[in-house]
Amino acid sequence: MTDLADLRSDFPILDQKMNGHPLIYLDSASTSQKPNAVIDAIDDFYRTTNANVHRGAYGLSNDATDRYEAARARVAAFVNADAGEVAFNRGTTSALNQVAYGWGLYNLKPGDRVLLTLMEHHANIVPWQLVSRHTGAELVYVPHTGDYTLDLDAFTELLDDRVKVVGVTAMSNVLGTINPVRQIADAAHQIGALVVVDAAQAVPHVAVDVRAMDADFLAFSAHKMLGPTGIGVLYGKAELLETMEPAEGGGEMISDVQLDSSTWAAVPHKFEAGTPPIAEAIGLAAAVEYLERIGMDAVRNHEVEITGYALDRLGAIDALTIYGPTDTSNRGGAVSFTLADIHPHDLATILDQRGIAVRAGHHCARPLARSLNAPATARASFYIYNVRSDVDALVDGLQEAREIFGVA
Amino acid sequence: MSLNELYREVILDHYRAPRHHQHVDSPDGTAEGKNPLCGDEVTIEVKLDGDVVAAVGAIGVGCSISQASASMMAEAVDGKSRRQIDELIRKFKVMMTIEESDEQVVNTERPGAALGDLEALQGVRKFPVRIKCADLPWITLEQALEAAE
Numbered sequence: 001m002t003d004l005a006d007l008r009s010d011f012p013i014l015d016q017k018m019n020g021h022p023l024i025y026l027d028s029a030s031t032s033q034k035p036n037a038v039i040d041a042i043d044d045f046y047r048t049t050n051a052n053v054h055r056g057a058y059g060l061s062n063d064a065t066d067r068y069e070a071a072r073a074r075v076a077a078f079v080n081a082d083a084g085e086v087a088f089n090r091g092t093t094s095a096l097n098q099v100a101y102g103w104g105l106y107n108l109k110p111g112d113r114v115l116l117t118l119m120e121h122h123a124n125i126v127p128w129q130l131v132s133r134h135t136g137a138e139l140v141y142v143p144h145t146g147d148y149t150l151d152l153d154a155f156t157e158l159l160d161d162r163v164k165v166v167g168v169t170a171m172s173n174v175l176g177t178i179n180p181v182r183q184i185a186d187a188a189h190q191i192g193a194l195v196v197v198d199a200a201q202a203v204p205h206v207a208v209d210v211r212a213m214d215a216d217f218l219a220f221s222a223h224k225m226l227g228p229t230g231i232g233v234l235y236g237k238a239e240l241l242e243t244m245e246p247a248e249g250g251g252e253m254i255s256d257v258q259l260d261s262s263t264w265a266a267v268p269h270k271f272e273a274g275t276p277p278i279a280e281a282i283g284l285a286a287a288v289e290y291l292e293r294i295g296m297d298a299v300r301n302h303e304v305e306i307t308g309y310a311l312d313r314l315g316a317i318d319a320l321t322i323y324g325p326t327d328t329s330n331r332g333g334a335v336s337f338t339l340a341d342i343h344p345h346d347l348a349t350i351l352d353q354r355g356i357a358v359r360a361g362h363h364c365a366r367p368l369a370r371s372l373n374a375p376a377t378a379r380a381s382f383y384i385y386n387v388r389s390d391v392d393a394l395v396d397g398l399q400e401a402r403e404i405f406g407v408a
Numbered sequence: 409m410s411l412n413e414l415y416r417e418v419i420l421d422h423y424r425a426p427r428h429h430q431h432v433d434s435p436d437g438t439a440e441g442k443n444p445l446c447g448d449e450v451t452i453e454v455k456l457d458g459d460v461v462a463a464v465g466a467i468g469v470g471c472s473i474s475q476a477s478a479s480m481m482a483e484a485v486d487g488k489s490r491r492q493i494d495e496l497i498r499k500f501k502v503m504m505t506i507e508e509s510d511e512q513v514v515n516t517e518r519p520g521a522a523l524g525d526l527e528a529l530q531g532v533r534k535f536p537v538r539i540k541c542a543d544l545p546w547i548t549l550e551q552a553l554e555a556a557e
Contacts, residue, residue, distance in 0.1 A: 341424070345446055345471035346415070349535060353411055361446050369447075375469060376447045404415050405472075 007294070008385050010035040021355030024390045029173050029201060029334040029381030030359050031223045034287075038226055041286035045279045053278055054252060054269070068278050071285035072268075078288045079199075079218070080209040081235050087268035088276050091232035092200040093123040095219035096167075098234055098271060099196050100127035101247035103217075104165065110136030113162040115193070117142045117150055117179070118371050119172040122364045124198045128167065137164070143371065148175045148324050152183070159187055165194045170202035170213075174363045174379065175324035176307070176331035178206070185214040194240070200224055204383070205303055205332050207296040210235050222280060227287035231280035234271065241267040248273040299384055303333045306382045310335050310391045317398060319407060323372055333382035336363070339398055340407040344378040350404060351397040358394070413531030414538070415472065418480075422525070423472035428482035432465040437556025441468075441548030443540055448474040450545045452482075452552040459490040466545060473529070473538050478545035480525045485549065493553070499523055500546055503530055504539055 008014055011033045016023050025033060051061040053068045069083070076086040089095050104127075108114070114128045118141045128139055140163075142155045150168075159166070166188040171178050185195040197218040202208050204225035210218050217236045223229040236244065246253055246264060250273035255263040264270035291299060308328045314320055319340040325331040339347060344360035351358055359379040362369040369375055380394055401407075435453035442449050448470030455463040466482040468475055481500075485493050503523065532542045 343471035345448075345538075345541070346473075349414070349538060350411055400411075404411055405420060 007035075008387070010037065010290075011385050012036060012039070014385060018355035018357070019353050021353075024354075024356045024393050026380040026382065026386065026390060026394060027357045027359050028204075028224070028383035028386075029332075029363075029379065031229070032204060032226050032383055033385065034228070034283075035226055035290055037290045038228065038283050038286045042228060042279050042283040045282045050279070052275055064278060068276070068281050071281040074285045074288050075233055075281075076235075078292070079203065079220075079233075079235060080211050082238070084267060085210075085235055085238055085241060087234045087236075087241070087271035088281055089232050089234055089271065090230060090277070091221040091223070092121075092198060092219045093127075093232070095217075095232050095234035096123050096196065096198065097127045098247045099217045099219075099236075099244075100131045102244045102271070103194070103240070104128065104131040104137070105134055106245055108132070108135035108137035108164055111162060112137040112164045113160075114139050114165050114167065115142065115155075115158055115163045115188075116140070116167040117169065118144055118368050119150070119169050119175060119177060119179070120167060120365065120367070121169060121173055121198060121200070122366070123200070124167045124169065124196070125367065138162075141367065144175070144177070148177055149330065150177070150179050150184075152180070155184065156187065159191060159193070161191060163188070163191065163193045165196060167196045167198070169198040169200075170208070170218075171199075171205065171332045171334075172324070172365075172368075173201050173334055174336050174365050174368055174377070176334040176336075177325055178202070178330050178332060181213045181215065185216075189214065201332055201334065204291075206300050216240055222284040222287060225284075225287055226290055227284040228277075228280045231277040231284055233284075238267070241271070244271075246270050246273065250274045252276070294384065302384055303382060304328045306386055306388065306391065307331065307333045307335065309388055310380065310382065310394070313391055313395050314398075317395065320398070321374075323374060323377055334379055335381065336377040336379040338374060338377055339401060340405070342401055342405045342407065344376045346405070347378045347398070347401050350401045351394065354393065354397045354400075356390075356394055356397050410531075414535055416528040416531065418525055418528040419472060419476040422476035422479040426466065426475055426479040428464050428466045428479065428486065430465055431467065432463045435463075435465070435552075435556075437552040437554070439548045439551035439555055441544045441551070443470075443474070443544055446471070446541070448541055448544055450474060450478045450548050452478070452545065452548045454549075454552050454556055456556050461485050461488055461490075461493065468545075470544075471538075471541050473532055473541040474544050477526075477529055477542045480529070481545050481549060484524060484526060490553070493549075496523070497546060497550065500526060503527075504533060504542060 051064040053065040073083040194216040197215040203220040221232040253273040323336040348360035432453040450468030453465040466478040
């Protein structure tokens with residue numbers, strides 16, 4: 001099944017006009033839209049089952065707890081993890097902060113290196129910078145090649161005994177590039193370094209198997225995979241989660257609290273301080289169920305198809321530069337581009353007048369933007385509800401931009 | 409809302425050929441303005457002769473609105489006294505204020521009156537997310553003038 005057009009009616013938000021035109025949403029790499037199945041699951045939870053989890057000695061709380069833990073099991077299975085290896089948090093950003101502050105802070109020291117890629121989102125850069133101020137560890141970056149893939153020779157060269165942790169995005173939110181995480185993990189493990197995978201873009205769009213990747217930690221967000229905002233997932237290998245310290249303290253994550261110190265609850269609850277995002281977990285589980293019903297292979301096939309079509313049509317526009325691989329086999333559905341000397345914000349405004357939503361800017365990856373010598377790009381990103389006519393509308397809008405700006 | 413109101417010829421001209429797009433020798437005041445969300449950047453440098461702007465530089469990268477606004481602003485303030493510039497800033501702010509009230513006319517002045525080329529930026533008001541682009545150089549100018557005092 002490569003034509004998922006029938007699914008569009010599952011997404012109520014798409015049935016509206018923006019600036020007098022049907023809404024064409026091309027910003028799913030930023031956040032995805034939500035199907036009725038997810039909206040209804042959250043609505044139903046609040047109407048029928050809402051109570052706090054893991055504390056009430058009454059039926060409703062038990063029901064809420066059961067559904068919360070069932071959601072965990074479902075989400076864990078989606079990436080081939082055990083329920084005990086998956087902690088809920090606010091999103092990829094807080095998951096990566098947990099690793100930096102819970103593992104990095106206690107294990108890094110001066111002279112150590114954190115090896116990141118230049119493709120990382122700020123969420124896999126800034127936490128390491130913050131922690132480095134305490135540990136004295138140094139941040140080093142793997143560049144990319146001219147074809148927008150990771151420079152694996154440079155990676156091999158940089159990977160020495162000083163490297164204690166490798167941070168890599170499984171799929172770039174700007175370039176779309178799919179990185180060879182397993183290959184990177186194998187090399188990193190050879191020298192005893194841990195691998196922290198930012199899978200915020202990968203999990204929504206391709207089948208992710210944490211064991212096949214051999215990731216030590218892996219983070220993703222619900223809201224980019226049809227689920228609600230406010231909840232994300234941190235996967236960690238069981239033995240690492242056992243020894244990692246919690247980055248946040250509070251209720252629900254303790255075993256006992258004395259005046260001066262406390263002991264932690266068992267994994268994964270020691271990483272879930274305070275009342276967790278309960279309804280959001282239910283919503284995320286519904287999103288996983290929805291994706292599983294379609295099948296991640298079908299999701300991927302659709303994305304390859306529509307991204308290939310977009311690359312063809314955009315590539316045919318004179319003076320349009322695409323930043324990312326042109327081969328759909330090693331890229332996702334985020335297509336970043338510039339058009340002549342028209343600034344991406346101007347493109348976004350012109351497209352918005354036609355009801356087309358694209359992102360413009362540095363996409364929370366300024367080091368990458370600098371390395372591309374493109375401080376800002378426009379980005380169209382696709383998901384299961386996008387169709388070829390969305391790409392056609394984008395191309396028409398870009399033609400209008402050319403006319404307005406007098407680009408020959 | 410018409411895109412033609414936003415992207416006037418004169419705006420595109422200033423975007424493509426920005427005036428005063430060069431550093432000023434030993435400026436009395438310099439300020440850098442950034443819109444971190446969209447990445448627009450502009451640096452304003454002023455050299456004063458008494459209370460008159462003897463030279464102004466407006467250097468930046470960003471969208472057509474922010475860069476055209478910087479270029480037109482630099483042209484407008486060059487050679488003007490501090491008092492004239494304050495009046496210009498006031499008029500520009502009035503022009504950029506969104507008027508939606510049916511009850512009363514908030515601004516009695518004709519927006520853009522006596523602003524010359526800058527009047528071309530009037531159309532920005534109809535695109536609220538872009539107002540901050542047009543404002544950036546002006547806020548930065550105020551900071552540069554403060555730094556010069």
